[in-house]
Amino acid sequence: MNLDDLYKNLLVANDSKLALVVFDGLGDIATEETGFRTPLEAARTPNLDALAKYATQGRMIPVAPGITPGSGPGHLGLFGYDPLEYEVGRGVIEALGLGINLKHGDVAARANFCSLNDKGIVTDRRAGRIDTKVCEEQCALLAKKNKKIGDVELIIKAGKGHRFVVVFRGKGLEGPLSDTDPHREGLPIATAKPLGKSTNTAKTAKVVAQFYKQALPLLKTCKPANGFLLRGIAHQPKIPTFEERYGLKAAAIAIYPMYKGLAQLVGMKKIEGPSTVKEEFEAAVDALKAFDYVFVHVKATDTAGEDGNFQAKVAAIEEADAALSILMKQMPTVLAITADHSTPVPVKGHSWHPQPVMICSDIAGWDGLDRFTERAANQGSLGVFESKYLIRLMQANAKRLDKFGA
Amino acid sequence: MNLDDLYKNLLVANDSKLALVVFDGLGDIATEETGFRTPLEAARTPNLDALAKYATQGRMIPVAPGITPGSGPGHLGLFGYDPLEYEVGRGVIEALGLGINLKHGDVAARANFCSLNDKGIVTDRRAGRIDTKVCEEQCALLAKKNKKIGDVELIIKAGKGHRFVVVFRGKGLEGPLSDTDPHREGLPIATAKPLGKSTNTAKTAKVVAQFYKQALPLLKTCKPANGFLLRGIAHQPKIPTFEERYGLKAAAIAIYPMYKGLAQLVGMKKIEGPSTVKEEFEAAVDALKAFDYVFVHVKATDTAGEDGNFQAKVAAIEEADAALSILMKQMPTVLAITADHSTPVPVKGHSWHPQPVMICSDIAGWDGLDRFTERAANQGSLGVFESKYLIRLMQANAKRLDKFGA
Numbered sequence: 163m164n165l166d167d168l169y170k171n172l173l174v175a176n177d178s179k180l181a182l183v184v185f186d187g188l189g190d191i192a193t194e195e196t197g198f199r200t201p202l203e204a205a206r207t208p209n210l211d212a213l214a215k216y217a218t219q220g221r222m223i224p225v226a227p228g229i230t231p232g233s234g235p236g237h238l239g240l241f242g243y244d245p246l247e248y249e250v251g252r253g254v255i256e257a258l259g260l261g262i263n264l265k266h267g268d269v270a271a272r273a274n275f276c277s278l279n280d281k282g283i284v285t286d287r288r289a290g291r292i293d294t295k296v297c298e299e300q301c302a303l304l305a306k307k308n309k310k311i312g313d314v315e316l317i318i319k320a321g322k323g324h325r326f327v328v329v330f331r332g333k334g335l336e337g338p339l340s341d342t343d344p345h346r347e348g349l350p351i352a353t354a355k356p357l358g359k360s361t362n363t364a365k366t367a368k369v370v371a372q373f374y375k376q377a378l379p380l381l382k383t384c385k386p387a388n389g390f391l392l393r394g395i396a397h398q399p400k401i402p403t404f405e406e407r408y409g410l411k412a413a414a415i416a417i418y419p420m421y422k423g424l425a426q427l428v429g430m431k432k433i434e435g436p437s438t439v440k441e442e443f444e445a446a447v448d449a450l451k452a453f454d455y456v457f458v459h460v461k462a463t464d465t466a467g468e469d470g471n472f473q474a475k476v477a478a479i480e481e482a483d484a485a486l487s488i489l490m491k492q493m494p495t496v497l498a499i500t501a502d503h504s505t506p507v508p509v510k511g512h513s514w515h516p517q518p519v520m521i522c523s524d525i526a527g528w529d530g531l532d533r534f535t536e537r538a539a540n541q542g543s544l545g546v547f548e549s550k551y552l553i554r555l556m557q558a559n560a561k562r563l564d565k566f567g568a
Numbered sequence: 569m570n571l572d573d574l575y576k577n578l579l580v581a582n583d584s585k586l587a588l589v590v591f592d593g594l595g596d597i598a599t600e601e602t603g604f605r606t607p608l609e610a611a612r613t614p615n616l617d618a619l620a621k622y623a624t625q626g627r628m629i630p631v632a633p634g635i636t637p638g639s640g641p642g643h644l645g646l647f648g649y650d651p652l653e654y655e656v657g658r659g660v661i662e663a664l665g666l667g668i669n670l671k672h673g674d675v676a677a678r679a680n681f682c683s684l685n686d687k688g689i690v691t692d693r694r695a696g697r698i699d700t701k702v703c704e705e706q707c708a709l710l711a712k713k714n715k716k717i718g719d720v721e722l723i724i725k726a727g728k729g730h731r732f733v734v735v736f737r738g739k740g741l742e743g744p745l746s747d748t749d750p751h752r753e754g755l756p757i758a759t760a761k762p763l764g765k766s767t768n769t770a771k772t773a774k775v776v777a778q779f780y781k782q783a784l785p786l787l788k789t790c791k792p793a794n795g796f797l798l799r800g801i802a803h804q805p806k807i808p809t810f811e812e813r814y815g816l817k818a819a820a821i822a823i824y825p826m827y828k829g830l831a832q833l834v835g836m837k838k839i840e841g842p843s844t845v846k847e848e849f850e851a852a853v854d855a856l857k858a859f860d861y862v863f864v865h866v867k868a869t870d871t872a873g874e875d876g877n878f879q880a881k882v883a884a885i886e887e888a889d890a891a892l893s894i895l896m897k898q899m900p901t902v903l904a905i906t907a908d909h910s911t912p913v914p915v916k917g918h919s920w921h922p923q924p925v926m927i928c929s930d931i932a933g934w935d936g937l938d939r940f941t942e943r944a945a946n947q948g949s950l951g952v953f954e955s956k957y958l959i960r961l962m963q964a965n966a967k968r969l970d971k972f973g974a
């Protein structure tokens with residue numbers, strides 16, 4: 163029997179409340195540079211420590227051993243969707259990150275301005291890294307003159323520097339298409355070609371070609387950004403919703419648009435408003451009155467890791483630990499605390515190191531560990547497992563999965 | 569290469585003796601309610617402690633993360649059969665539990681008496697939970713008047729309260745069929761419909777319909793149990809025997825019929841006689857003279873867990889630990905001690921928590937652990953793995969698996 167089908171057959175409804183708290187990029191490593199301890203070990207975390215007594219710990223592999231995930235696969239795994247089965251194009255992730263409300267069937271592309279010579283050869287793939295302001299002006303120009311191509315609506319939105327996003331919205335569109343980015347200078351802009359077998363991808367390729375035909379002349383006098391390249395052209399994949407898969411009405415609380423967008427991809431309701439970690443946890447307490455499941459995303463841990471700033475990561479952990487007390491006063495039936503991936507200070511970026519996870523509930527069982535850290539988690543009874551099973555363990559702790567077989 | 573095929577290709581025969589001792593439901597959790605320790609931790613276990621020095625430990629996932637198994641999937645996993653690949657219907661398990669010697673191809677159904685009004689509508693799905701004695705009388709009546717339907721033999725056996733089992737034995741029978749139980753009151757008895765594509769299921773559905781036609785009139789004057797419902801109608805699946813798969817002649821020692829039945833499902837020889845844990849271990853020593861592998865099932869640990877009785881579980885562990893010394897005097901080449909699943913005292917039922925496992929042999933290697941407990945096992949070199957691999961580790965420790973590749 164297919165395992166996902168089995169899990170679905172065993173679903174039980176009850177009044178339990180589930181919360182997933184993601185400290186983005188929390189997982190870290192102890193090296194000589196960090197005094198052989200991790201930020202989690204160095205931080206003062208009275209609330210996490212208190213929870214550890216009612217929790218089981220382990221470590222999670224976001225995708226597969228050695229694979230460093232982006233935020234997309236990282237979060238899909240946490241939400242229980244195998245990141246190898248449910249692939250989300252980079253255009254879609256980028257669009258979500260800019261706060262565009264994607265609809266099913268929309269095709270999104272990452273775009274960036276580039277420089278072309280008079281023969282149409284790409285001389286600089288990033289157009290000298292133009293200012294965001296210039297990018298915004300040129301995007302406004304493109305948007306104004308390219309509202310529609312036939313029956314297809316276009317959404318063009320500037321990002322940072324030379325980056326922007328193009329979304330094609332209409333019937334019968336589908337990706338993926340090959341990049342128009344030649345991936346090195348000295349070549350002309352490539353043609354976006356259908357990568358799948360669907361006839362819809364052929365239609366989409368025609369729309370993209372027509373967009374280039376209309377848009378390039380508009381940029382003719384723009385210097386140095388007189389061209390643009392598209393990458394990761396794909397449609398928003400069809401993903402069964404969180405409620406369909408788990409019978410859980412779910413809400414998402416995040417400050418950054420991309421995480422709200424990723425949660426929306428699986429059908430969570432995004433809660434707008436919070437702009438601090440404290441406000442996020444206050445919103446979580448509120449959300450659990452109306453929803454069965456809440457996802458809370460804390461960003462600062464990842465940013466500090468990306469910056470390679472040990473002290474900033476310690477501070478981010480301590481701030482989140484303090485805010486956690488708000489949720490602990492209205493303790494949900496099951497509370498899972500983890501990361502979407504590790505962002506170790508010595509790596510200064512995402513990594514493949516398994517992130518620590520702690521699941522708290524009345525029937526989680528104490529692993530005999532007094533703190534929640536990477537090395538404590540190594541001794542937990544959950545062992546090392548793939549992120550996609552986290553939701554299953556949360557369901558089990560909430561008694562939302564029936565017994566299998568007699 | 570298929571992994572099962574690889575294991576089979578690597579099989580080596582030798583004179584080693586293997587023993588699997590299952591303390592049913594042994595795994596537990598430490599919570600505030602239990603003084604933050606598990607029954608295994610609280611119990612005095614000199615024999616398990618002595619074995620720990622010659623053993624490697626770990627924890628096992630019976631089916632998949634978060635899945636709570638019944639005894640069927642739990643034991644199939646321990647015997648090395650993937651519970652998702654080899655599904656055993658609830659009717660089959662129930663029949664085994666009543667001590668019916670099922671043959672391959674038999675179709676078995678869980679049955680229970682119900683109450684019908686004069687329009688044939690189910691008014692009570694459990695017939696007011698009639699006494700076992702009434703159930704036995706009515707089953708005797710049904711059995712007497714329904715010995716055969718065409719060439720199909722019927723076996724009808726009473727269980728506890730309103731429950732009984734019906735086995736259909738004959739050529740060309742096959743499940744699964746849909747339940748005749750409408751699963752709520754106010755509806756008539758449903759028709760058992762073929763769920764698979766095999767034409768044999770159609771024949772089986774006709775036999776079931778004919779059984780109803782003959783049996784219901786016999787119950788017309790029985791009050792309140794004037795009807796009956798069938799569930800989990802399925803045939804005994806075709807399972808390669810233990811000897812075919814592992815080259816091991818295997819014997820099973822258990823007091824309760826269901827566990828003997830599950831062992832028989834995979835071709836183990838059941839040893840009758842023992843009625844105490846001590847007698848079970850004495851029988852195991854005897855069995856290992858004639859067999860390569862013996863499975864010993866200890867029930868009391870599970871019963872105590874189901875009752876939520878910490879002290880009873882401690883006592884059951886201590887009794888089993890004492891009896892273990894009998895087997896230790898004739899130490900088999902490989903001795904594995906584990907559970908089919910956890911039955912934690914705070915849960916009062918089966919659970920998904922990984923059960924601890926200890927494999928003792930001259931070449932298991934000591935994990936540096938002085939006791940065998942859930943939290944010791946977290947630090948063992950076996951890590952957390954699926955139960956279905958236990959037999960492979962036992963084979964390896966018995967040097968019954970050759971090297972793969974040069």
